[in-house]
Amino acid sequence: MALPKKDADALASIVGAEHVRVEPGELAPYARDATPLFHAEPDAVVFPATTAEVAEVLELATERGIPVTPRGAGTNLCAATVAERGGIVLVLTRLNRILEISREELLARVEPGVTTARLADAAGARGLLYAPDPGSRTASTVGGNVATCAGGLRGLKYGVTRNYVLGLTAVLPTGEVVRTGGRLWKDVAGYDLTRLLTGSEGTLAVITEVTVALLPAPAGSGTGVAYFDSLADACRAVTAVISAGLVPATLEFLDQKCVAAVEEFAALGLRTDAGALLLFGDDGTDDVVAGNLARMAEVCTSAGALEVTLAEDVARSEALLAARRCSLPALSRLNSLTILEDATVPRPKLAEMVDRIDAIAARHELMIATFGHAGDGNLHPTCVLDPDDAGAVDRAHKAFAEIFAAAVELGGTITGEHGVGAAKLPYLADRIGPEQVALLRRIKSAFDPARILNPGKLGS
Amino acid sequence: MALPKKDADALASIVGAEHVRVEPGELAPYARDATPLFHAEPDAVVFPATTAEVAEVLELATERGIPVTPRGAGTNLCAATVAERGGIVLVLTRLNRILEISREELLARVEPGVTTARLADAAGARGLLYAPDPGSRTASTVGGNVATCAGGLRGLKYGVTRNYVLGLTAVLPTGEVVRTGGRLWKDVAGYDLTRLLTGSEGTLAVITEVTVALLPAPAGSGTGVAYFDSLADACRAVTAVISAGLVPATLEFLDQKCVAAVEEFAALGLRTDAGALLLFGDDGTDDVVAGNLARMAEVCTSAGALEVTLAEDVARSEALLAARRCSLPALSRLNSLTILEDATVPRPKLAEMVDRIDAIAARHELMIATFGHAGDGNLHPTCVLDPDDAGAVDRAHKAFAEIFAAAVELGGTITGEHGVGAAKLPYLADRIGPEQVALLRRIKSAFDPARILNPGKLGS
Numbered sequence: 004m005a006l007p008k009k010d011a012d013a014l015a016s017i018v019g020a021e022h023v024r025v026e027p028g029e030l031a032p033y034a035r036d037a038t039p040l041f042h043a044e045p046d047a048v049v050f051p052a053t054t055a056e057v058a059e060v061l062e063l064a065t066e067r068g069i070p071v072t073p074r075g076a077g078t079n080l081c082a083a084t085v086a087e088r089g090g091i092v093l094v095l096t097r098l099n100r101i102l103e104i105s106r107e108e109l110l111a112r113v114e115p116g117v118t119t120a121r122l123a124d125a126a127g128a129r130g131l132l133y134a135p136d137p138g139s140r141t142a143s144t145v146g147g148n149v150a151t152c153a154g155g156l157r158g159l160k161y162g163v164t165r166n167y168v169l170g171l172t173a174v175l176p177t178g179e180v181v182r183t184g185g186r187l188w189k190d191v192a193g194y195d196l197t198r199l200l201t202g203s204e205g206t207l208a209v210i211t212e213v214t215v216a217l218l219p220a221p222a223g224s225g226t227g228v229a230y231f232d233s234l235a236d237a238c239r240a241v242t243a244v245i246s247a248g249l250v251p252a253t254l255e256f257l258d259q260k261c262v263a264a265v266e267e268f269a270a271l272g273l274r275t276d277a278g279a280l281l282l283f284g285d286d287g288t289d290d291v292v293a294g295n296l297a298r299m300a301e302v303c304t305s306a307g308a309l310e311v312t313l314a315e316d317v318a319r320s321e322a323l324l325a326a327r328r329c330s331l332p333a334l335s336r337l338n339s340l341t342i343l344e345d346a347t348v349p350r351p352k353l354a355e356m357v358d359r360i361d362a363i364a365a366r367h368e369l370m371i372a373t374f375g376h377a378g379d380g381n382l383h384p385t386c387v388l389d390p391d392d393a394g395a396v397d398r399a400h401k402a403f404a405e406i407f408a409a410a411v412e413l414g415g416t417i418t419g420e421h422g423v424g425a426a427k428l429p430y431l432a433d434r435i436g437p438e439q440v441a442l443l444r445r446i447k448s449a450f451d452p453a454r455i456l457n458p459g460k461l462g463s
Numbered sequence: 464m465a466l467p468k469k470d471a472d473a474l475a476s477i478v479g480a481e482h483v484r485v486e487p488g489e490l491a492p493y494a495r496d497a498t499p500l501f502h503a504e505p506d507a508v509v510f511p512a513t514t515a516e517v518a519e520v521l522e523l524a525t526e527r528g529i530p531v532t533p534r535g536a537g538t539n540l541c542a543a544t545v546a547e548r549g550g551i552v553l554v555l556t557r558l559n560r561i562l563e564i565s566r567e568e569l570l571a572r573v574e575p576g577v578t579t580a581r582l583a584d585a586a587g588a589r590g591l592l593y594a595p596d597p598g599s600r601t602a603s604t605v606g607g608n609v610a611t612c613a614g615g616l617r618g619l620k621y622g623v624t625r626n627y628v629l630g631l632t633a634v635l636p637t638g639e640v641v642r643t644g645g646r647l648w649k650d651v652a653g654y655d656l657t658r659l660l661t662g663s664e665g666t667l668a669v670i671t672e673v674t675v676a677l678l679p680a681p682a683g684s685g686t687g688v689a690y691f692d693s694l695a696d697a698c699r700a701v702t703a704v705i706s707a708g709l710v711p712a713t714l715e716f717l718d719q720k721c722v723a724a725v726e727e728f729a730a731l732g733l734r735t736d737a738g739a740l741l742l743f744g745d746d747g748t749d750d751v752v753a754g755n756l757a758r759m760a761e762v763c764t765s766a767g768a769l770e771v772t773l774a775e776d777v778a779r780s781e782a783l784l785a786a787r788r789c790s791l792p793a794l795s796r797l798n799s800l801t802i803l804e805d806a807t808v809p810r811p812k813l814a815e816m817v818d819r820i821d822a823i824a825a826r827h828e829l830m831i832a833t834f835g836h837a838g839d840g841n842l843h844p845t846c847v848l849d850p851d852d853a854g855a856v857d858r859a860h861k862a863f864a865e866i867f868a869a870a871v872e873l874g875g876t877i878t879g880e881h882g883v884g885a886a887k888l889p890y891l892a893d894r895i896g897p898e899q900v901a902l903l904r905r906i907k908s909a910f911d912p913a914r915i916l917n918p919g920k921l922g923s
Contacts, residue, residue: 107706107811130708152651163649165658166626179898186809189623189839189879191612191662192887192894194903194921198625198658202651219708246567248590248679290750349646351567379649419649427652434652438639442909443654449905461654 006046006091010067014049014091017059022050022097033074033092034085037139038426039340040396041082045072045092052097054172054180054211061209062178064091065453071176072457073205075115075147078139080343081424083151083204087459095146098211101125110169110186112214115146119153122215131217134161137420138328146210152202154420156327159378160252160285161218163420165201172212173200176451186214199446204422206457207450224286225296226253226320227313229303230277234258234373237279238353240306241377244283245350247302249295253284254378255327258357261334261374261385265326268333273326277309281377282327284320330374331385337370340390344403346410347381347419359409360384367398381419382410408433423461431461466506466551470527474509474551477519482510482557493534493552494545497599498886499800500856501542505532505552512557514632514640514671521669522638524551525913531636532917533665535576535607538599540803541884543611543664547919555606558671561585570629570646572674575606579613582675591677594621597880598788606670612662614880616787619838620712620745621678623880625661632672633660636911646674659906664882665917667910681746685756686713686780687773689763690737694718694833697739698814700766701837704743705810707762709755713744714838715787718817721794721834721845725786728793733786737769741837742787744780790834791845797830800850804863806870807841807879819869820844827858841879842870868893883921891921 006014006025014023024030025047034044046069051057064071070090077084086092099116106129113122119140123133136155137143143153149171154163170184184190184197200208231237237256244254257265257280266273273280281303285295300311314320335341348356357373360382364371375382384406388395407417407430417423417430432440447454447462454463466474466485474483484490485507494504506529511517524531530550537544546552559576566589573582579600583593596615597603603613609631614623630644644650644657660668691697697716704714717725717740726733733740741763745755760771774780795801808816817833820842824831835842844866848855867877867890877883877890892900907914907922914923 107702108809109705109710152655154649158649162626165655166622175898175902179902181896181899181902183895183899185876186874187807187840187876187879189614189618189807189836189841190876191878191880191882192876192891193883193899194667194906195612195625195658195662196899196902198655202655207654219710242567245569250569250679288751288754291748294748347647347649349568376649380647381649414646416645416647416650416652418651419647420651422651423653431652435643436641438635439641439643439653439656442635442639442641442656445909446654446906449902449909 013063018049018051018056024048036077036079036084038080038082039342041085043086045086046089048092050094050097057174057209057211058178058180061174061176064455065176070458071455073209075144076142078143079151081422081426083422083424085425087425104129109217110214111217113145115144115210117145119143119148126217130220132220133217135164145213149201149210149213150205151422157252158376159254160250165198167215168197168201169216170214171197171200171210173208173210175208176456204461206461221286222288223292225292226284226323227296227300228323229281229308229311230274231279231308233278234357235354236307237281240281240303242351243302243306244299251283252286255282256377257330257374258372260372261330264333265329269329271322271326282323334372334385334387337387338389340388342386342399344384345419345421346406348410348413348415350380352413353380356413360406363402363405367402369399369402425459473523478509478511478516484508496537496539496544498540498542499802501545503546505546506549508552510554510557517634517669517671518638518640521634521636524915525636530918531915533669535604536602538603539611541882541886543882543884545885547885564589569677570674571677573605575604575670577605579603579608586677590680592680593677595624595627605673609661609670609673610665611882617712618836619714620710625658627675628657628661629676630674631657631660631670633668633670635668636916664921666921682748683752684746685752686744686783687756687760688783689741689768689771690734691739691768693738694817695814696767697741700741700763702811703762703766704759711743712746715742716837717790717834718832720832721790724793725789729789731782731786742783794832794845794847798847798849800848802846802859804844805879805881806866808870808873808875810840812873813840816873820866823862823865827862829859829862885919
C-alpha cells in the first residue's frame with residue numbers, strides 16, 4: 004500500500020524531497036536487513052539529518068497512524084529492521100558525526116549513524132578503547148548497537164554495549180525529545196531509561212545521540228589456540244579457565260565444521276583434524292598478558308587439549324582472531340542460505356548444549372556448524388542450506404525452535420546478543436513468560452500510545 | 464489512620480500473626496530510615512518470608528488500595544523507605560538466605576535481605592569479589608542496594624550495582640511474579656527489566672531474589688595518599704590521573720574540614736594543615752598495583768601535591784581507607800543533625816563544583832564539609848547543624864536546592880548513588896525535564912495500575 008501523497012509531501016517538507024524515497028525501485032534495498040527469509044517493502048524510506056527532523060517525522064507518523072521502523076546499517080540478524088507493517092523506514096545514517104571524544108572524561112558523544120569501527124578507530128587514535136566489538140563492526144552503527152545491545156568478542160571481560168552507554172538523546176513516538184543519563188557513570192535520578200532504551204530494538208523511541216564510556220586502551224594483547232578432541236572437551240576447558248580465576252578478553256570456540264570451512268576459506272594453517280578449536284586471549288601490560296596466557300595454556304593442557312600454541316607475535320594473533328571473525332563468511336560459502344542463531348546457556352551447560360545442537364541437526368538432516376563466545380555461553384549455531392529446498396528450510400525452522408527450547412531448558416536464553424526482532428518474537432513468551440510479555444506491552448504503550456514504532460517486534 | 468481490622472487479619476493470615484505489627488509502639492522504628500527530617504508512621508509493618516507471601520500481600524494491597532513501602536535495612540539517605548502515605552511497610556529482612564555461590568559461573572544468587580557485607584564475605588571465602596561496596600555495606604541489604612542502584616568506593620574501576628545484577632525475581636504490585644534476566648551476562652530477550660528495576664526504588668515491583676555477577680578476587684591492593692593546598696588542586700589531580708590512562712580502584716577525596724574531623728575522631732595520623740586529601744589505590748597483581756600506584760603518585764606530584772605517601776603495608780592501607788569510610792560518622796559528631804547529599808558532576812567540573820558548594824555554604828552561614836568519590840565526580844557535601852535551630856535547617860534546605868541546581872548547570876545530576884526517594888523528588892524535573900517525569904509516571908502505571916507501591920516517590 005503506497006503512502007498517501009499528502010503524507011509523502013509532508014515528509015518531504017520535513018527532511019527535503021531528496022531525502023524521501025517512495026518509488027518501488029528505491030524501496031527494495033530497505034525491504035531486508037541481514038536476516039535471511041524476512042522481507043517486507045516499506046511505503047517510504049526517510050533520511051532525517053537532525054533530532055528535530057526525527058521528532059517532526061514521528062509526530063506526523065503518530066498523528067496519521069503510519070508505522071515507523073528505525074534503521075541504522077541494517078546489519079541485524081533478527082529482522083528487527085524489516086518493516087513488517089509497511090510504512091516508513093527511518094534511516095539514521097545521515098546523523099553520522101562524532102561530536103566529541105574526551106580523554107579526560109573517558110567518553111565519546113556521537114550521532115547514531117556513526118559506524119562502530121569509526122568510533123573505535125577515533126577512540127584508538129586518542130589512546131582509548133571503545134570496548135564493544137560486534138562482528139559487524141565495520142558496517143554496523145552505534146545507534147543500531149545501542150538499539151540491539153550488541154555484544155561481541157570481548158563480552159566476558161568487558162561486557163556488552165549496555166555497560167558503556169552513559170546517556171542518550173531519544174525522540175518519543177509522540178515527538179517529545181528526552182535526554183537520559185548524561186556524562187556520568189553514576190546517576191540515579193529517575194528510572195534507568197538509558198538501559199531500558201538500550202536493547203529496545205527501536206520499539207520505544209528513536210535514538211539520535213549517544214554518549215558512551217571509553218577506557219584507556221590496553222598496552223598490549225596476546226592470543227593462543229588450543230585444539231581438543233571434541234567441542235565438549237573444549238567447553239569443559241572453558242569452565243576450567245573461569246574456575247581458575249581468569250577472565251580472559253577472548254575465549255571463543257569453533258567446532259570442527261567451522262574450522263574446516265575457515266581453513267578452506269582463509270588458509271590460516273589451522274589444524275582441521277581436531278574436534279574443536281578454542282581461541283583464548285587477554286590484554287593489558289605485557290607481564291599480565293604473558294602470565295595470563297601461560298596460565299590459560301596450562302589449564303587447557305590439564306583439561307586434555309591435543310595441542311596448545313601461543314601466537315608468537317601480533318600478526319599471528321591477528322590471524323587467529325581472523326579465524327573466529329571469518330567463521331560466518333566461511334560457512335556462508337558452503338551453500339546459498341545461512342541462518343545464524345545465538346542461543347545462550349550458562350557456561351557449565353555449554354558442552355551439553357552443543358551435544359543437543361548436534362543431535363537436533365542430525366535428526367533434521369541439516370548441516371549446523373557451531374562457533375561462538377564460549378566465555379559468555381553465547382553459541383552461534385549456523386545452518387547452511389539450499390534456500391530452494393523447501394523441505395530443508397522447513398526442517399531448519401523446526402530445528403531452531405528445538406534449539407531455542409533446549410537453551411531455555413538449560414537455564415539459557417533464545418538470544419544472547421542478536422535481539423528478538425520479528426524473527427524470535429514467536430519464542431519470547433517461552434523464555435520470559437506470558438506475564439512479562441504482557442508487561443512489555445504495557446511499557447511499550449507508555450512510550451508509544453499509537454503503537455507506530457516498529458510494530459510486529461518487541462512489545463507487540 | 465489505622466489499618467481496618469479485616470485488612471490486618473488478612474495480612475496475618477498470609478504471613479502469620481507474629482509477622483504483622485500494628486501497635487503504635489511497634490511502628491515507630493519503621494517511621495524513619497537513615498534520612499534526617501523525614502518521618503511518617505505506617506499503619507502496619509509486615510515481614511513476609513517467601514516470594515509467594517509477598518505476592519499475596521501485594522495482591523491484597525492492590526485490591527484494597529493500601530500503600531506498600533518495601534524496605535530492607537532502611538539505610539538509604541533519600542527517604543525512599545519512609546511510608547509517606549501510610550499503609551504497609553513491607554520489610555524483606557526475613558528473606559535472608561544466600562542460595563548459591565558459583566565459582567565456575569562467577570555468580571551468586573541471594574534473597575534480598577542478605578546484607579551486602581555478608582554477600583561480599585561469602586564471595587570472598589570462595590576467592591571471589593562482589594564489587595559494589597556502598598558505605599553502609601555492613602547493614603545495607605542486597606535488595607536495597609539493587610532498589611537504589613547503590614554505588615560505593617570502587618565505582619570508577621568496577622561500576623555500580625547495576626553492572627552486577629544478572630537476574631531478578633520480582634513481584635508486581637498486582638501479584639504476578641516475574642523473573643528477569645537470569646544467570647547470563649548476555650541476554651537480550653525482551654526489554655531490560657533487570658536494569659529498569661535496578662534503581663527503581665521500590666516503586667515498580669518488590670524484589671525477592673537477586674542473581675549477581677562476581678569477579679575473581681584481585682590478588683592484592685595498595686593505597687596512597689596525597690595532600691594538596693586546596694580541594695580545587697586535588698580535583699585537578701584527579702583529572703590528570705584519568706587523563707594519564709589510569710582507572711584506579713580508589714580515587715577519593717576529603718576536604719580540610721573532613722580531614723580535621725576524621726583526625727579528631729580516629730587519630731589516624733593525617734595531616735590536618737592541608738587544604739585537601741586525595742586517597743588513591745588500585746588492586747590486581749603486585750606488579751600492576753605497584754606500577755599504577757607509582758604512576759598515580761607521580762601524577763599527583765606533578766599536579767602540585769604538597770606530599771605524597773604510599774601505604775607501606777596492608778594495615779596502613781586499611782587505615783587510609785578507614786579515613787574515607789569514617790568521614791560521615793566523624794562529621795556527625797560535630798552537631799546533632801547531619802545532612803549528607805550526593806550531587807555529581809563531570810570530573811573536569813569537580814573543582815568548580817566544590818568552589819560553588821563552599822560559596823553557597825558561606826552565603827547561608829552553614830558548615831558544609833565535602834568528601835566523595837572523586838573518580839566518579841560524585842560529591843558528598845555534608846551539612847552539620849543543630850536541628851533545633853529552625854533558621855539553620857531552613858537555610859540548609861535552601862543551600863542544597865542551590866547545590867543541586869549548580870550540579871545540573873555543570874552537566875551533572877542531583878543524585879549520583881543515593882537515589883531520589885521523597886527527599887529529592889522536588890528536584891527531579893529540574894534534572895530530567897517534565898517530559899521525562901511524565902514518561903516515568905506512565906512507566907509506573909504499566910507496573911502498578913493502582914499506584915500502591917511506594918507512593919510519593921519515583922513515578923508519582
